[in-house]
Amino acid sequence: MSHAQIKLGLEIHVQLNTGKLFCQCDSVRGGDKSSSFSRRLWAVSGEMGLTDRAVSYEKDRARVFQYEITDNSCLVEMDEDPPHPINKDALLVALRVALALKSDILDHLTVMRKIVVDGSNTAGFQRTSLVALGGHVETSRGPVKILTICIEEDSARRVSEDGKKVLYSLDRLGIPLLEIATGPDIKDEAHAVEVAREISFLVASSGHFRSSAEAIRQDVNLSLGYGRVEIKGVSKLSLISDGARNEINRQLSLAKAMEALKNNIGTESIEIKFVDCSATFVGTESKLVSKELENGRKAFCSLLKGMNGLLRKGDLRIGKEIADLVKLFGIRGLLHSDELPGYGIGSRETDSIKKILAPAANDAFMIVLCNDAQVKTLEKEIKERLTKLLSLDFSETRSVSEDGTTYFLRPLPGGERMYPETDIPNVDLVNMIAEAMDLGPIDSLSTAAEKLQKEYDISAQDSSVLVREFKVNEFRELTAIGQDARLSARMLLQTIPELENHKGKIEFENIANIFRYARENGLKRESIEVMLGLIASGQSIEQVIKDPGILPLSEAELKKILSEIEDGLKPGQIIAKIRKLTKRPIDTEVLQRLLK
Amino acid sequence: MSHAQIKLGLEIHVQLNTGKLFCQCDSVRGGDKSSSFSRRLWAVSGEMGLTDRAVSYEKDRARVFQYEITDNSCLVEMDEDPPHPINKDALLVALRVALALKSDILDHLTVMRKIVVDGSNTAGFQRTSLVALGGHVETSRGPVKILTICIEEDSARRVSEDGKKVLYSLDRLGIPLLEIATGPDIKDEAHAVEVAREISFLVASSGHFRSSAEAIRQDVNLSLGYGRVEIKGVSKLSLISDGARNEINRQLSLAKAMEALKNNIGTESIEIKFVDCSATFVGTESKLVSKELENGRKAFCSLLKGMNGLLRKGDLRIGKEIADLVKLFGIRGLLHSDELPGYGIGSRETDSIKKILAPAANDAFMIVLCNDAQVKTLEKEIKERLTKLLSLDFSETRSVSEDGTTYFLRPLPGGERMYPETDIPNVDLVNMIAEAMDLGPIDSLSTAAEKLQKEYDISAQDSSVLVREFKVNEFRELTAIGQDARLSARMLLQTIPELENHKGKIEFENIANIFRYARENGLKRESIEVMLGLIASGQSIEQVIKDPGILPLSEAELKKILSEIEDGLKPGQIIAKIRKLTKRPIDTEVLQRLLK
């Protein structure tokens, strides 16, 4: 498709390892949980006395939030102690990144509360602060404008959700996040990936990047002329392009479906009116339906005027738009006429419902399984959402699944949900800029790779990949243990990824331990590789170092093996022969000496 | 036997219902336990800087004391709060009793700490105070001198004992006790019972007697010229005479045994030296011995010079004197030569022991089963006690078993174990005497019976028994509920004792509840009797009042029954006939009307 009319922007969030933003808890380690507590959140009006759309929407869901207290959380994360002064180290990183992006740093830092009532913040708001405005990042396809640089606290990690109860861990809450928002001038999905990589690298290059699977998350802002859609929390770079592409397709199809709907209903407004049709399903063969009814829920049906064939036919999928919404209220059962008969529901039931609703030829209908209390909310919410979509306003907050498809999360929040964090005085940034400059400029990706190559005398290729894959810190640490830099690079870039691919994840702590053990016990590359292999197979470090298989063959053992091998083979052939006899490491120096 | 040389005195302890003596806890109700705590006690020196014999003896036993906290105990009983000012109501009772006994009341009350380290007081001492000196009680055999009147706190109730751990309940600790000590001029055991009854009646008559099984306890002081023996905690009147008689016999026999021993050993001093003879018992048939050895104990034997035939032969029982002592150290196994062979121990073992100890013809030996740590203490303690007995000094503190025999408890304490309770200022008694007098004199037993008869118009017999059996309070309470006084007396003196004899204990609270229920529901004597019977059978009050069997036969039911009974019978015969048909109460008034 043509990307001419698409506006694409990113918000990049990078976690910092400086300690938490508003307390003295560790931001790297310490997720062991102890006890937990439960809370609810209330919809309150913001600074201007109005209640934000996203907030009042969430209020209707009335969920209970349970929080696990971890050893890297304290009363601040529990919302039982006001925030402490902002973490200066984290702020300095923000300033250095701003300088690198040529942003205009504000004179004063004003910490804001951004109301978030999905429970991911115990306070009911996220603390965030604007550090700088403007600037740009250089890319292979020209500079991309930077809109804002913010520093904010990460949210609580969602552990599980069960109906109206959501379980969060406090381990992630309060970890500093740099949020860098670009302008909508990214060219396409591939360009978005490049921009994301370049910006997150800048942060990593400050030396305060927090190594973890969720260390970098992107929000994608996308507009095709149907309003801005924000796709939240894209954790993998690959999902940026998948998500953007899928969302573009969805909006194009949705626009088509809505045009068709407008044709069908004319100026009529959308009305949803649920009627109890539980009686219809007495003795139904649908397991889905009978199970919900057994659990005390009821079946409600409503006419969907003019939507016959638009709910689920080809790329027309209004049904999914409704289903996404219904799911957010903890309701599992939604069925609509485009998929019926089906799911064990036969014509007996559909006929009976048609008798109740009397649909015209181009009318569809849907069935939801829920409580009396929920049905009123649903009528309102479905009507509102469909009406908005019908006006071709697709703006909203969405999330992306692992498969790259996006789904509805909540309405876009407005500026109303922000008000000042009154517990923290403004911070004068003017004096801090000098301090940030004293720490030196942050290198761009290519400069950093060049410097690394020179410092360690490794290949340009290795250096570049280490930098691009954010493995510089690990590389430095392993080399500092006393192993050869090339060996460290080889392990990090080849051996370990390969082992992880075939066997399983290897924690960096274990890699470091193995390097240390090898150093202390004079073990070489071959032994290290064996040890890494054992770790990847799920053994503990204690088991691994006890394994006699990690020791290289002794001179005597080698001699004995060699004596059993026919003469006249080349060294390569000899090694292959030995490999057939044992998996133990071979000290090639010793072997060479013996072969002389 | 002749009582001419016997000196017999009593210390009578009576619990009061005024609330506890040094705090605001209830002294009547509230024994429900909640949690518990553990303590040890230390031997400390008293006022004069010396440590009392009884204290240092107890120290050697090194026991752990666990205390159950009850709902009628507080930090004072836990020894975590200093005593509160002395309970004035209790003190007034003491003064009134002193007045009734014509004792000289002291000008000032000085509360003392009497060191008691057997754990029965959490503080390690009992608080006690001298109220009056002198006076006398009139008896059928002339006046008996009163030595002292004290007010003191009751000790903790021992729940159980398991080796070195003793479990106490705090429910009883701190209940006020009046202690009235007589001179040694009681004529004999029967006289002792009369004195005890008369004195405890005086206290009961104050209206502040605590009704409970252990409300009255006596210590018997007895001397036959071999030193004073104090028999502690005699709770039943019948045990006074049994205990005294048994102790007299014991002392006479013991004197005989000791004379014989002196003959046998001459001026030689008693020596106890235990030797490990565990090896002898390998494969023994004695279950007692093998079990103790399995539990890690050892067998030790010691010669008992000159005691052959004196340990257990006829009324000569030095063996029991040793056994009583050994038992106090938690040691169950003591065997001596007068009872061997026996207990599964044959001549093989005894011969082997004789080989070790080489006893002469009139020597005996003993075997104890205990730990290495205990054996040194035992050597010292057994030697000390036997040496003391040999000098015909039998003075000590003893206790009495349910069967009326007495046993060794500890050495007699001296005055050393008392020192002032520093947490309570002296109380001026001079002004309180007037207040006590205003409450009126306490009647003697006979005066009280006379007054009661007149007040309630009951028989002289009933009145006298109510008074003597300390049932006046209960009688007054039942009558106040609104039942006829004669009925109350009949129930208390006949029906209830009979039911309790045949079925089981009836709590007074239940009796009062039944009376109240009967009153409120117009039920008469017959129904009350049925209800009491049900309660005595173990039913709860809730069950009882739901039982249709407690309602008298209605007029219609009676008519129907009568119609089935042949004519011409006398009323008595008719009732007997009805009784055969139903256990339900018969309202005699209704029956008489129908028979007219």
Added chain:
Amino acid sequence: MKGNINFGDKIKLLHKGNEIEGTFISFENGIITVKLNNGYNVALSDENTEVISSQAAKKNKEIRNEEHEVTDGVMILATGGTIASRVDYTTGAVKPHLDISSLIGDSGTGVNLGTKVIDNILSENVTPDKWISMATHAKREMDRGNHVVILHGTDTMTYSASALAFMFEKQSRSLTFTGSQRSPDRPSSDAFENIASSIAFSALNVGEVTISMHNSTSDFSERLLRATRSRKMHTTRRDAIRDIYGKDLARIKDGKITAIEEFRNTDEVSIISTKLDERVALVYFYPSFEPSTLSAIAESKRALVIMGTGLGHVSEGITKEIKRLTKDGIKVVMTSQCLAGNVNLNVYSTGRELKNAGVISAGDILPEVALTKTMYLMGNYEDQFDELMQIPIRREINRRLQN
């Protein structure tokens, strides 16, 4: 910054070359605060900033203090404090501000609710005459058949509540103080639940002044506390106010009330004695506390409540000074800085000397409660002061201590 720009006006600025659009918040100390359209506030130095244009704001819905009279229901009296706190855009801090109706929300369904603002102060500024005003208002409501809930800052809530407990010699309706540790402008505020539970607890007809706040850090459960036995024991936690021994009169959990400790029931009528003698000082003893400091504090006072060490002790020098004061007719009440446990002047020689000097020890009364009790007794029962101070008149003294 020039021009007549008011809070809420739309504004366009040029700041160091960046064009900034938003809503004007304030201009103070050379700093212009603007709320950007994305919601962020930015604080800009005036010298680097130029106003391009401004446009007067549309009038927002005004927050009104609606008052509702009521009879035979529950009257909520607001006095200020965090529970009625809002952002102060001038200083950037939280200040009292009132909008009671928004706090009640869906609580008290089925209850006849009234609201009234009787004051608007931070609780650290509460004074005895405020207590008299609260008592008078509460009495008037009780006479109309209303249970009373008083919204109050948590800092001095136990002082106020215990003062009212003494003033109410009889009370025909329940009187419960509540507040919040998180201000109600935040979604996590404890205000909403605390108010709802205070209203719900009224059903128990407790004839004592009580406090209702969170029972733990979790929501969904509040406790009812005896005013004269409670103390704020944490600066920030939701469950900061508690009975010093953990004895709650009642608890509410997921809407269900459970009565726990025994309490006094309401009387037929309400009677208040509102005289309070303010000339009382609460004095904390510590090593190096000088007699001259004590005499300076006692200047113009009629009674002192001392927070002594342990069982109620002070140094020899202070003991001497106290003797001088009691001789001059100043009442001296001894409490303990330990907070829990009895004061007892019989145990040590220091205590006996204090007792001989006429110092009054009153069991385990809390120091702050001893202060309000002293004000009350000096105001109403001066001639029975010594006797009444030593016995519980509003269950402020535990005659039995079980932990």
Added chain:
Amino acid sequence: MKGNINFGDKIKLLHKGNEIEGTFISFENGIITVKLNNGYNVALSDENTEVISSQAAKKNKEIRNEEHEVTDGVMILATGGTIASRVDYTTGAVKPHLDISSLIGDSGTGVNLGTKVIDNILSENVTPDKWISMATHAKREMDRGNHVVILHGTDTMTYSASALAFMFEKQSRSLTFTGSQRSPDRPSSDAFENIASSIAFSALNVGEVTISMHNSTSDFSERLLRATRSRKMHTTRRDAIRDIYGKDLARIKDGKITAIEEFRNTDEVSIISTKLDERVALVYFYPSFEPSTLSAIAESKRALVIMGTGLGHVSEGITKEIKRLTKDGIKVVMTSQCLAGNVNLNVYSTGRELKNAGVISAGDILPEVALTKTMYLMGNYEDQFDELMQIPIRREINRRLQN
């Protein structure tokens, strides 16, 4: 009463016709106290009593204060307090009296033990110069290779222990305070176990000043507490002294030591700074607290530690007075009467005004510890006062609060 009769003499009296024999204890205020042979003391009015005869007492074994020097062991320094209390036969109350060796009993078997009496006072009479003396003695013992156990009254133990914690800038040996809540003249005294455990805890080589007392009302278990985080929280219980958040450094149970919270280890050498500026007052704020009272207290003081309400607040009037004082160069440190939780002057407008006035808030430091820290800083580091007050120098401030 006539005649030269002394304590301990055998005496025979005639009192209201009863002949009374016993031991003479005292004659005071017209009352003769005699210990009867059965152990009871009787207090007889002189007017009703006549001395029949008396006989001089045999000399009792004299209680001596034996002192034992020691090196590379554990030195027990006695300062007085309940742990060294005995019956005072003159007043009838308990007074300090010393007999250390009898307290140690069978504890510390295998340890090289020394004892020394350095003072003999009730702990309410402790003053800063006593702390200097304790520190100097303790330092001398550490220099001889001894761990130090200080016997101290429990009332002001946490003041003394925290003062020494600040004075010891480095310590080469452990220094543990202990005491008892029940005097050692009673079999149930906690003194014996507390001393034994204090000696046992020395094995941990804690390089901080600590306190060791009972862990619960039960015997057989004691805890080791950080001096700068402990407070006496009950007047009478054995486990009265505790870390305000319940964080024990170690526990001993049936003789077995378990380390719990992380602690500082001993240093190579001991260094003490013993200058203390006594011109510091600890002031408790309460409603009706008058500015004139504050100015009277501040007279001749160089610093004030205020126990404010909640997050560290005082009334408007007091805020104004504080502004005046800080302008005059008086240091004002804000703590909270809540005891637990952080002081934070950023949250409310009152707090911000105090902060602007130069008031120093130091997290969750305990008020009493703030007092000793202020004395220490003003004595040794006055020019760095503001900075050092706000950061933990002896772990007296928790930078992270988890409960």
